[in-house]
Amino acid sequence: MSSDEQRRTRANEAADAEETAEATDTGADQVTDAEPEVEGASEERAGRSSAGPPKWLVAASAAFAVAAFVVAAVFGVMWWVASGSDDAEIAGAREDVVRAAGNAVTALTELDYENPDAYFERQKTLATDELRKMIEQSEKSYRDAIAKAKTKVVSTVQDVAVEELNVHEGKASALATVNLDVTQGDKQSAKALRLELQLTRVDENGEQVWKLANMGEVPVVGPGQ
Numbered sequence: 001m002s003s004d005e006q007r008r009t010r011a012n013e014a015a016d017a018e019e020t021a022e023a024t025d026t027g028a029d030q031v032t033d034a035e036p037e038v039e040g041a042s043e044e045r046a047g048r049s050s051a052g053p054p055k056w057l058v059a060a061s062a063a064f065a066v067a068a069f070v071v072a073a074v075f076g077v078m079w080w081v082a083s084g085s086d087d088a089e090i091a092g093a094r095e096d097v098v099r100a101a102g103n104a105v106t107a108l109t110e111l112d113y114e115n116p117d118a119y120f121e122r123q124k125t126l127a128t129d130e131l132r133k134m135i136e137q138s139e140k141s142y143r144d145a146i147a148k149a150k151t152k153v154v155s156t157v158q159d160v161a162v163e164e165l166n167v168h169e170g171k172a173s174a175l176a177t178v179n180l181d182v183t184q185g186d187k188q189s190a191k192a193l194r195l196e197l198q199l200t201r202v203d204e205n206g207e208q209v210w211k212l213a214n215m216g217e218v219p220v221v222g223p224g225q
Contacts (some may be wrong), residue, residue: 093167098160100126100210101174101197108215109178109193110155113146128200128211152183163196170201172210175218194218 107122120139124132158177165172173196180191198214 090165090167093172094162094165096210097162097165097172097174097199100199100212101160101162101176102157104197104199104212104215105157105160105176105178105195106155108212109153109180111146111151111153113150113152116143116146119146126212128202128213131211131213150185154181154183155179156181158192170208172199172201173197174199 104126107126111119120135120143123135127135156179158179160174160176163173163175176195176197178193178195180193182189182191194217196216196218197212199210200213201208202211204211
């Protein structure tokens with residue numbers, strides 16, 4: 001091989017070596033530039049993992065919690081209102097029984113021999129159907145006795161206490177204390193009675209009212225007896 005050919009061969013080899021070096025540098029640069037992108041993607045994925053569940057899932061859980069609280073609160077209020085309504089119903093019924101019992105005591109114990117019609121009419125108005133029939137059956141004999149005795153009685157109800165009350169069945173019992181001022185001719189006297197009353201709730205013209213079903217005297221026990 002001539003000297004010229006040797007020089008051309010060495011020149012070609014040098015050029016090839018330079019191209020190979022440039023290609024290697026370029027590939028390295030490309031790999032280096034790509035590495036930050038991979039690291040960024042990894043950081044993003046890591047950030048997602050450390051951030052917890054998706055926001056929509058957290059929002060949904062919060063909504064369910066709020067809904068559960070609202071439901072519990074609503075049912076709690078409904079129960080409280082229902083309970084309060086029952087208490088109010090019982091309290092109202094108790095007042096009605098006390099009033100009806102007091103009126104019944106007055107109707108059956110207060111009388112004026114000069115006006116027997118009013119006496120018996122009051123009793124019939126406040127009595128149940130069964131008791132009213134009993135009053136009507138004995139009315140004639142009582143009228144005669146009142147007229148002969150020429151008696152007037154003024155009643156003062158001192159106290160009425162409800163013993164038993166069943167709102168659902170419409171049954172009640174009560175104790176009443178009444179003072180009687182009796183005038184018979186020119187004689188006057190006073191007497192205290194303790195009475196037990198049985199009352200029943202009935203429908204009267206579309207309205208629920210308490211009527212007297214029965215009444216009897218309770219013996220007053222003195223000291224030491």
